[in-house]
Amino acid sequence: MTLNKPEIKQQPRSREATKKSKSLYMGFSFFCLPSRLRGFVAVWILILGPALVFAGEEKLVFLPPQPAFEKLIADPREPHDGIQIQSGSIPYEGDIGSAIELLQWRPADGSLWGFGILGAASIGLGTADPDAYPKRLVYEGGVLNYNLFPELVSDWQLGAYFSQSSGAISHRLEYTHVSSHLGDELFDYVPRFIYTRESFRYTLSFQPSENARLYAGAGYSGHIDPAEKPFFLHAGAELYTNPFEFLFHTAGKGYLGYDMKLKAEAGGVFNQALQLGLQWKWKKESRQAVRLAVLYYNGNSEFGEFYRQKDEHWGFGIFFDP
């Protein structure tokens, strides 16, 4: 199954028409609006205004089906949908998230420029243990009740990005707010602290073929709480086998993903994540995929409330790529 890229519905505009549109902008008194409406109008001008001035071979697509910058599948904090069972102190992890490309500009030279938002949530769950948190054990109806999957921690992120791709090279500049929250199962055991980050991150990706992708980037946290050194570096690789026919004429690919982060925080942190698995699609050209992977992680925890703690684990994950 292939996803068809929607064609833009606007007609090519003459120079006079463009000039008229611009004069409409100039004649509009933005500042006469009530203050609460100014932000609203500014957002819509930002999103839709450029559509008025594009002409010829250029296209501006609203909510395109695929982004200019493909997600980094081995980065544990890239917005994604997945479930993981793992060794270590957090035996279950669930992730929900996506990057939503709001606008994509396709100039005549074949490059793509994207602007979008991203949001993600990750939850770390413990194992049922009736001795873990006695205050929350409840006997009712002759049955001992406690959380089967107690919440240990949850991390949330929200951000926006600009991206560009041209041939084998793609770029992404993102701004992300991250907060981490101690799970209610640990309130009586672990001291909670405020963990937030507001970060800029730039990533350059090089994909010379369908079988390989390399990327590297750097970032800076403009706001960081608890106070820490704000710089970090990021690099990784994705390797794919050629597609092969899988169950019932579906398409499979073996893959290996490696991601490393070097952070100045917590005295210097080196986080490595490895995935070895199977990517499973309906047809080899489909976008939607399910991935089944064996995981290895070594470094400090990616969950903010535990960012000073060492974390080494193996796991198994199932990921859903929309």
Add this chain to the structure above:
Amino acid sequence: MNSVLGLFKKNSFLFLVPLAPWWFIVFTLLLPMGAGAQESWEFLPGPPLFHPLIADPREPQTSVLAYTSQTRFEGAIGTTFELLRYNSADQTQWGWDIFGSGFILLDQEGAAFPMRGNDWYAGLSLSETSGAFSHRLEFVHQSSHLGDSLEGQQEPIIYNGENFNFTTSFNPVPELRLYAGIGVWENLFPYDKAFFASVGTEIYSPPANFIGTQIRAYGAFHLKWKGQAGGVLNKTTQWGIQLKFSPEDSRAVRLALVFYDGNSEYGQFYQTHDNHWAVGVYFDP
């Protein structure tokens, strides 16, 4: 160990959650064998058959809401992923989905947004569409957790459970949708009455061209009755605009004014009355 086994025994359907990926593989292996000439199967077909109920505050969604009547914010991240679709010879379609969502409730204290609560959902659903009718049967696990900003001020309760629910939707014209549903908690803690039901509607204006995109106004209403907490009637209304690139796209951005009245949808506060207005932006995948 006996306690854990006892809990699984009591809540037999809880096994469905960790086993979901294996169902999926078995389902994929077995079902296509029966497909005849006129029938077809699709693996990972794209947007789900059953369109999301946009006014239901607990439908998987991606959104940000700012309360206008309180200094409070909500965020939601959610997705529904259709794993398999069966197109039968009689033009009906059947889908099998997995879904998950997370909801976060935040206060505001200056530039900080302390967390009050977070709720999580995961489940499986079977859906069917035929002409103007569509149906969905869901199995959902929910858990609710107190936000860390309330540590020491409020004791967290254990709030979790699994329910089955069924929804029928009627979409006679593109501008109107009516739906109704019923459900029962197979397991719910704190123990309470297990039944719940919902009805709702979505009404859309005819689309208009807006700078090369399609825009339409909409109003939606969702009413949910729950047996728990002595009987709860939660009402949600949304008025807003929906913006798409083209009519056939499922992807949309919606800007809406939201009104909610009832008991809180956040499990940790399910006995607390909640009445608020909000403005929200929704990103439909």
